[in-house]
Amino acid sequence: MYRRDQWKIIVPFLIPSLLIYVVFVLVPYFVGFMISFTRWTGTSLRMRWLGLYNYTVLVQDPHVWTALKNNLVFAFVGGALMLLLGMLVGNALSDSRLAGRHFYRTVFFFPHAMSVIAIAVLWMFIYNPQWGIFNGFLRLTGLGALAKPWLGETAYALPAVVVTHVWAHFGFYMVLFIAGIQQIPASLIEAATIDGASGRQVFRHIKLPLILEITKTALVFVIISGLNMFALVQVMTAGGPAHATETLGTYLYQKAFRENNFGYGSTVAALLFVVTLTISLSLQRFLKREVIEY
Amino acid sequence: MEMTTPATRPVPAVQRRARIRWEHLPLHLLFALVAASVVFPLAWVVYTSLKTNQEFFLNAWALPQTWQWSNYVTAWTDGKFGRYFINSIMVTSASLALILSFSTMTAYVLARFRFRGNQFLFNLFSAGMMFPLVMAMIPLFMLLKFMGLWGDWKGLLVAYLAYSLPFTVFVLVPFFKTLPAEMEEAAIIDGATHFQVFGRVMLPLARPGLLTAGIFNFLGIWNEYNLALVILGKADYFTLPLGVARLAVQQDYKSDWTTMFAGLTLVMLPTLLVYAVFQRRLAEGITAGAIKG
Numbered sequence: 001m002y003r004r005d006q007w008k009i010i011v012p013f014l015i016p017s018l019l020i021y022v023v024f025v026l027v028p029y030f031v032g033f034m035i036s037f038t039r040w041t042g043t044s045l046r047m048r049w050l051g052l053y054n055y056t057v058l059v060q061d062p063h064v065w066t067a068l069k070n071n072l073v074f075a076f077v078g079g080a081l082m083l084l085l086g087m088l089v090g091n092a093l094s095d096s097r098l099a100g101r102h103f104y105r106t107v108f109f110f111p112h113a114m115s116v117i118a119i120a121v122l123w124m125f126i127y128n129p130q131w132g133i134f135n136g137f138l139r140l141t142g143l144g145a146l147a148k149p150w151l152g153e154t155a156y157a158l159p160a161v162v163v164t165h166v167w168a169h170f171g172f173y174m175v176l177f178i179a180g181i182q183q184i185p186a187s188l189i190e191a192a193t194i195d196g197a198s199g200r201q202v203f204r205h206i207k208l209p210l211i212l213e214i215t216k217t218a219l220v221f222v223i224i225s226g227l228n229m230f231a232l233v234q235v236m237t238a239g240g241p242a243h244a245t246e247t248l249g250t251y252l253y254q255k256a257f258r259e260n261n262f263g264y265g266s267t268v269a270a271l272l273f274v275v276t277l278t279i280s281l282s283l284q285r286f287l288k289r290e291v292i293e294y
Numbered sequence: 295m296e297m298t299t300p301a302t303r304p305v306p307a308v309q310r311r312a313r314i315r316w317e318h319l320p321l322h323l324l325f326a327l328v329a330a331s332v333v334f335p336l337a338w339v340v341y342t343s344l345k346t347n348q349e350f351f352l353n354a355w356a357l358p359q360t361w362q363w364s365n366y367v368t369a370w371t372d373g374k375f376g377r378y379f380i381n382s383i384m385v386t387s388a389s390l391a392l393i394l395s396f397s398t399m400t401a402y403v404l405a406r407f408r409f410r411g412n413q414f415l416f417n418l419f420s421a422g423m424m425f426p427l428v429m430a431m432i433p434l435f436m437l438l439k440f441m442g443l444w445g446d447w448k449g450l451l452v453a454y455l456a457y458s459l460p461f462t463v464f465v466l467v468p469f470f471k472t473l474p475a476e477m478e479e480a481a482i483i484d485g486a487t488h489f490q491v492f493g494r495v496m497l498p499l500a501r502p503g504l505l506t507a508g509i510f511n512f513l514g515i516w517n518e519y520n521l522a523l524v525i526l527g528k529a530d531y532f533t534l535p536l537g538v539a540r541l542a543v544q545q546d547y548k549s550d551w552t553t554m555f556a557g558l559t560l561v562m563l564p565t566l567l568v569y570a571v572f573q574r575r576l577a578e579g580i581t582a583g584a585i586k587g
Contacts, residue, residue, distance in 0.1 A: 120539075
């Protein structure tokens with residue numbers, strides 16, 4: 001509703017938040033770009049202007065490209081797994097005939113609410129070469145030959161961390177999809193079932209098209225979280241062995257806060273910015289399709 | 295007073311308990327395995343925190359012979375987890391107070407008043423959710439150093455406030471929009487000022503929305519690691535996630551694992567508690583954001 005003196009509340013209620021948001025969220029992104037053109041050790045405020053030097057280093061730095069590739073693996077491979085699991089498990093748990101579905105839902109969703117650090121430490125122990133449960137489980141089921149130091153070998157470390165990431169967050173997408181499926185009018189599903197559609201057909205031809213909107217939202221979430229990988233990797237492997245699990249986040253942290261090369265760290269962050277922007281924009285174009293109403 | 299959150303669905307009046315069906319057996323086996331992968335590690339952390347270090351090295355998976363409650367005393371005092379725990383509680387509660395008051399005011403104004411730039415501002419705030427947080431670590435570190443806010447809680451609180459605004463405003467705006475206009479109008483006709491309308495009429499109605507926003511922010515900040523890592527300078531200021539991470543990364547097999555497990559339990563317990571109490575509201579909050587958004 002409009003009142004002439006409404007500015008009396010709009011100004012004091014809006015300006016402080018806006019100021020804080022602009023200064024501490026928006027400005028840093030620009031400051032980050034500025035730092036990427038300098039050499040800065042982070043100890044004093046003295047910086048040396050380097051122009052595009054950091055960028056020429058970036059292009060030739062193989063670890064950066066490994067890190068970017070790993071981020072994309074987290075975003076797209078891990079993301080696809082999370083969406084798939086979330087969708088299938090969510091669909092199964094939407095069935096009111098399934099006993100214990102509330103229990104499963106509660107348990108599967110919990111890791112998402114947990115501390116990433118706790119998850120990382122937990123899975124370091126699960127993957128522990130000597131007495132980790134994962135190898136224990138393999139030996140128990142007669143697959144002992146497959147047991148290995150999962151986080152210690154370059155070929156297995158990345159998949160192992162991706163599995164942890166998926167384990168931790170698929171429950172979030174499950175909750176999303178359950179909500180989406182429950183919004184579908186029961187009459188639609190009943191009608192199809194009466195017409196003789198199997199559970200799989202109902203899922204494919206009725207539920208799937210109607211949860212398309214949620215799938216798009218979920219897709220954006222998994223990609224952002226894949227690009228944002230940091231704490232989990234930092235604690236589980238610190239980017240190793242031999243950069244096998246390095247992400248742009250862990251790499252820029254290493255460069256800036258461990259090697260005091262904040263300029264180069266910011267250059268890595270700038271690359272992440274460009275990648276994020278490119279993916280978001282192309283997703284927006286790609287996903288612009290008609291919404292199905294029911 | 296019964297209020298609904300933005301996207302509550304009608305719950306079927308009678309929830310019958312489903313019986314186990316034979317055709318679901320493979321599904322149950324699979325789900326039980328996944329559920330075990332969640333429940334067992336958690337239980338393991340808790341009972342390991344009650345073992346001696348010798349027992350732990352002898353057999354990492356066995357139950358403790360006698361329950362070593364003294365591990366918690368050690369963790370609390372020698373391991374500094376007492377300090378981390380209190381730090382975490384202070385940082386979390388102060389941040390929550392700040393975030394909720396700033397976001398409520400902003401969301402209220404954006405949701406209930408029509409003025410030029412309203413939609414633009416809402417989009418501007420929401421855009422903050424679309425970028426990976428790791429990008430902000432270096433420039434935020436620099437900015438806070440430059441402003442003299444780096445190193446202790448001042449900087450961390452400001453950062454938590456700033457980076458929680460996008461999500462919280464995004465959740466609260468649609469919520470405020472659903473509140474009925476009648477009471478607001480009646481209050482205005484009775485001569486209430488804008489602030490009275492907000493404080494006496496709208497704020498009490500908004501309590502369920504604030505609770506949802508509060509739970510999400512509690513979990514987010516209690517567990518937060520990235521910003522705390524680059525903002526907090528000394529171990530004296532550390533929050534629990536930092537304390538646990540440091541202990542976990544630092545020690546290789548030589549020292550005190552059980553202390554770390556006690557610390558880990560201290561991080562997880564409040565989360566588990568909040569989750570157990572508010573699980574349904576949490577799910578509704580996610581749903582509301584996704585379906586409206």
